Amino acid sequence: MNLVRITDISDRVLAETALRERDTRLRHTAANVPGAIFRYTLYPDGSDCVTDMSQGGVEIWETDIRTIEQELAAIWALVPAEDAAALRASLQQSAETLQPWRTQWRIQTPSSRLKWLQGMGRPTAQPDGAVTWDCLVLDISDRKAAERRLEQSQMRLRLALEAGQISCWEHNLISGQLSGVGDLSSGQWQPDEWRVGAEMGFAVVHPEDRERVRTEVEAAIAQNTDFVLEHRLVDADTIVYCAAVPSVMPAVNRRKLSGSRWMSPSAIGLMWRCGPAKHFSALSTTALNIRSSSSK
Numbered sequence: 345m346n347l348v349r350i351t352d353i354s355d356r357v358l359a360e361t362a363l364r365e366r367d368t369r370l371r372h373t374a375a376n377v378p379g380a381i382f383r384y385t386l387y388p389d390g391s392d393c394v395t396d397m398s399q400g401g402v403e404i405w406e407t408d409i410r411t412i413e414q415e416l417a418a419i420w421a422l423v424p425a426e427d428a429a430a431l432r433a434s435l436q437q438s439a440e441t442l443q444p445w446r447t448q449w450r451i452q453t454p455s456s457r458l459k460w461l462q463g464m465g466r467p468t469a470q471p472d473g474a475v476t477w478d479c480l481v482l483d484i485s486d487r488k489a490a491e492r493r494l495e496q497s498q499m500r501l502r503l504a505l506e507a508g509q510i511s512c513w514e515h516n517l518i519s520g521q522l523s524g525v526g527d528l529s530s531g532q533w534q535p536d537e538w539r540v541g542a543e544m545g546f547a548v549v550h551p552e553d554r555e556r557v558r559t560e561v562e563a564a565i566a567q568n569t570d571f572v573l574e575h576r577l578v579d580a581d582t583i584v585y586c587a588a589v590p591s592v593m594p595a596v597n598r599r600k601l602s603g604s605r606w607m608s609p610s611a612i613g614l615m616w617r618c619g620p621a622k623h624f625s626a627l628s629t630t631a632l633n634i635r636s637s638s639s640k
Contacts, residue, residue: 379482380404382412384465385397386439388473388533402463406453436574439475442467445542448484460488502535503524509533511615515542517565518609550576565611577617 350555365569380401386392394416397409405412405419412419423431427449434436446464453459462484471601505512505526520542527534549557553575564571 369414379480381478381480383476384435384479385470385474385476390583394419401481404459404481405451406455406457422453424450424452435477438465438467438477442469445477445479458485459483460485503541506533506535509617513613513615515545515611515613516609517611548577 359615375575380403382398382401383395383396384392385395395410399409401412402408405422407418420428431449434447435445437443444464444466446462448462451459451461456573460483461481463479463481465479467475467477469475502525503514504510509526511524511526513522521539522542522545523537523539524537525537527536527538546554546558557573557575559618560571560573583631
């Protein structure tokens with residue numbers, strides 16, 4: 345008599361199918377992430393390896409996945425010597441502390457492009473003493489280039505302000521705070537960043553001009569219009585100077601600050617030392633001309 349045993353494996357088949365579908369979804373997600381997703385392992389003897397590299401790694405390192413996973417030394421060779429030591433040190437520190445890894449470094453790709461990369465990952469200690477990270481590496485070259493352009497622009501602005509002995513300022517109409525670059529409060533230009541309350545800003549205005557300046561500024565704010573002022577400053581030695589103050593109310597980021605009216609949340613302007621007080625009348629005419637031109 346032959347006996348046949350029949351086992352219902354429906355649940356196992358369903359589980360295996362679900363696992364395959366999940367794996368497919370994960371791979372599809374990894375392939376569409378703007379960066380490289382992979383597992384990095386650092387062994388106790390200092391050797392390392394990469395596994396499960398996503399397609400994004402091909403775009404970043406400009407080589408195939410097989411090379412990345414099997415010839416990791418070639419990938420390390422793309423890192424400039426001055427960055428390699430810091431990169432390895434960041435990984436070693438993360439391995440020792442089991443704290444999340446996050447750092448930036450450069451690579452020189454096979455096409456001779458210099459790229460900035462940012463890497464991050466969470467370490468997990470293994471029973472054999474190794475440490476693994478599930479990593480994400482992003483190409484941040486465009487962001488670094490933008491930061492560099494911003495730094496250069498800020499440097500040119502500072503040089504221009506210094507050459508013209510000009511103070512660039514912003515008045516936050518919500519908090520009332522004044523901040524800027526280039527300090528003229530002493531009558532002499534200083535290359536300092538500063539931040540004061542509005543009342544402190546009015547305090548450097550000559551007492552005879554203070555009420556007029558306050559009135560004109562408040563009127564411009566109420567009407568949400570650009571303005572040009574000219575007033576005198578008093579330095580620590582009580583020497584009187586004139587200052588021209590053109591200002592604009594940026595149209596960007598305007599919001600409803602008063603009822604249903606849309607107003608700019610800040611006023612941005614310049615201030616420069618025009619000369620001794622005896623020139624005040626002549627410079628007032630210049631300020632009016634600037635105001636007239638800006639309104640056209």
